[in-house]
Amino acid sequence: MATTADFKNGLCIEHNGDLWSIVEFQHVKPGKGPAFVRTKLRNLRTGRVLENTFTAGVKIDLARVERRPYQYLYKDGDMYWFMHGETYEQISIEESLITNPSLLKEGQTVEVMYHTESDTPLTCEMPPFVELKVTYTEPGVKGDTATNAQKKAIVETGAEVMVPLFINEGEIIKVDTRTNKYAERVK
Numbered sequence: 001m002a003t004t005a006d007f008k009n010g011l012c013i014e015h016n017g018d019l020w021s022i023v024e025f026q027h028v029k030p031g032k033g034p035a036f037v038r039t040k041l042r043n044l045r046t047g048r049v050l051e052n053t054f055t056a057g058v059k060i061d062l063a064r065v066e067r068r069p070y071q072y073l074y075k076d077g078d079m080y081w082f083m084h085g086e087t088y089e090q091i092s093i094e095e096s097l098i099t100n101p102s103l104l105k106e107g108q109t110v111e112v113m114y115h116t117e118s119d120t121p122l123t124c125e126m127p128p129f130v131e132l133k134v135t136y137t138e139p140g141v142k143g144d145t146a147t148n149a150q151k152k153a154i155v156e157t158g159a160e161v162m163v164p165l166f167i168n169e170g171e172i173i174k175v176d177t178r179t180n181k182y183a184e185r186v187k
Helices: none
Strands: 012-015 018-028 036-043 049-055 059-062 065-076 079-084 090-094 109-115 120-125 129-137 150-155 160-164 172-176 181-186
Touching (some): 065 090, 090 120, 129 160, 150 172, 160 181
Antiparallel strands (some): 012 018, 012 059, 018 036, 065 079, 065 109, 079 090, 129 150, 129 172, 150 160, 172 181
């Protein structure tokens, strides 16, 4: 058992008979009335985001979860196959449980969150940034614009990412997996 004072981003709790992860929270102490905690919760099974308010100090059941490193192998239909690095155990995970599957590259390491009581995978989280090679993009024209113009680029996984005009085919770029946006060019 924990209280609202123990809240932090990424904490997994049991609420209304389901497993939820805290996306963000804010302690609010109004001038009149009791303090409360405003939260955004993400359902670990469906991915739905819910806003909820807890009275400060209320007891919360913590969900026991475990993060295990896995290596991405291949995609088969709607299922993605991963292998544990130490035990060589292979598992398949549905596409809906993966944060940004279009940026998955063979051999990439991800973290799979397991519910320890039922030993079932809940989510598959990619690292915050991945480095991918640009396989196709239109050539940018120098002096074409005075602002931060962007163009479409196809990366080695087949995903489409908006990049600045100076990015060319064959270059390696860093992409933010949470937003699917270009971060920087890798040298």
